[in-house]
Amino acid sequence: MLEIKNLQVTIQDEKQKTKPILCGVNLAIKPGEVHAIMGPNGSGKTTLANVLAGREEYQITDGVVTLHGEDLLALEPEDRAARGLFLAFQYPTEIPGVNNMYFLRTALNSLRKRNNLPPLDAADFLMLVKSKIKEVGLDEVFLHRAVNEGFSGGEKKRNEVLQMMMLEPSFIILDETDSGLDIDALQMVGRCVNSLRNSNRSILIVTHYQRLLDYIKPDVVHVMANGKILKSGDDTLAHELEAKGYSWLENEPKS
């Protein structure tokens, strides 16, 4: 499904100095698989998520990324979404004046149009959004507010999950969706992601902690540091990291 080969990414810092962030990332995720990427702050996890979604401020200096065999990096962000890619943001942006419900409906119908499906009419949409918002535990008043504006951290994360549930993407990236969430919200994220889990859908979970992985059992766990994947393994690796921290891996010679 998703294949990343030797991805190298740099960014210009405030002093216009080029700073490498990803230094040759290799990753392959098959349909139906759930992968988790863990790693210390500044290891490049969020950059990887953003580059996959198509954020423009990064320079891709080398490497190839394909989704369903297609060159992902050549696509505009909206075209990536149309191919089924979805990123739940670490810090969702507030968009003043843009009604949340209107946004959800425009997004859903834009994706349907790109995939040659007829738009969902107002009544069907309303029914769908009302059932999904219940699942993510947000009050319906949030549909009538501006996108993320004045939402608490937890409410923003729930709104990300709501979008994921509405758009039913085939490749989901969760960028630290668990950070700042209480136990109830964490369980909700687990429940929602598991409800979407099937043999055609792949999920990439970026996280600092093993907690979320108690709810969503990953097939593969990767450890990232200094812009590289240092180690991959099954979900026992997550427990090992939780117990030992990251330093033992950074000092270990590359396997």
Add this chain to the structure above:
Amino acid sequence: MNTLATIPAWLKRDNDTVSSSVPHWLLDFRQKQWQAFLVKGLPTRKDEHWKYSDLTFLANKNFATASFVDEKDWGATIQQYRLTHSDSILLVFMNGYFKPHYSDIKKLPPSVIALSLMDALKKYPDLVKANWPDEIDAQHYPFASLNAAKFVDGLFFYVPDQCELSTPIHLLSLVTDQNEFIAHPHHMLVLGSRAKLKWVEEYAALSALPYMMNITNHIVVGKEAQLEYYKIQKENKQAVHIAHTIIRQMQNSQLSLTSFAAGGVFARDEIMVKLFESGANCRMGGFYCLYEDNQYMDHHVDIYHAAPHSHSEMLYKGTVDKKSRAVFNGRLYVEKEAQKILAYQANHNLLLSKEAEVYSKPELEIYADDVKCKHGASIGQIDQEALFYLRSRGISHRDALQMMLKGFANDILQRITHPGVRMRVQEML
């Protein structure tokens, strides 16, 4: 003084228009205003009030006095401008002349007076005189002086005490294909005490030829009266639109004024609200969008708090694209005696191109000591993070941008209570 030097010859023509059929007091007034205009001349960029307005282009124009030949039936065209969603009472002006036969005069309650200002001067001379403004400050408002001296038509609209009109009045100003003309419509709108009115003033063109509208509105909002006022300005791309709206508010009166402007090559809106008596409130809002190269748009809003316990609010926003220029100047003046004032003033702008310019100047001038006033201004660009967020959900770049621009205008659009007006404005933006 360098008299007459700064006025192009076509504007100095005295070919007049100052009809002998008007009452003496008005004839005096007009002559004084004409002299004042000639002495003052056209403002230059040395005038603080006109710092960003370059009027030198007027020297190359030769606008003739507007005329309107009723040779074809405009009825069907005019009907296309009728507001949708609910009933409205249409009052039509063509090239600055009132056209009663295209207007819904019959739909008005019998107690409401609506007729050409020239006819009102004959039929209701005392009523017109009683509500006539005092002086016009030619130093600041030379075009209002010019209008006073030159107007040949306008609407006189009088809502008597206690009269509440639930159907909105739609004053529609259309321009036909007369080339290079100048019109000076002069409207008077008077609300008696406890009167209630919804007023929609719309400017549009049926032709792409250049012309100049120089409008003056005199509005009196009586004691405890309520006026909901909308202005929609979408003159054609070559039009010059200069408007002065002078509003006097009496005790506990309420005014809500919301304007939307997109048209003209040079557009300047001067609004002066005088809160004369205690408890008078005004809520001013506006949205402007400039989408053409060399377009210039200017909003000057003056609120004068002359009485205690009066409130005012001013929120103007705009998007400025291509090589266009927008100016906002909001001024709040609080008299020494005007205590217990609440006032808020803000102007926010979005620049959509590298060549677009905005000059924003919110001003406070406060002589009372027990007042609460806030003001602010901002000039920014499209939030790239938000744009990316929308695109990452499958919304195209173009649609995402449109959503954000609409979102930016949203708090002004929300002020429109009439669905037909909202529809008209959304089409324009």
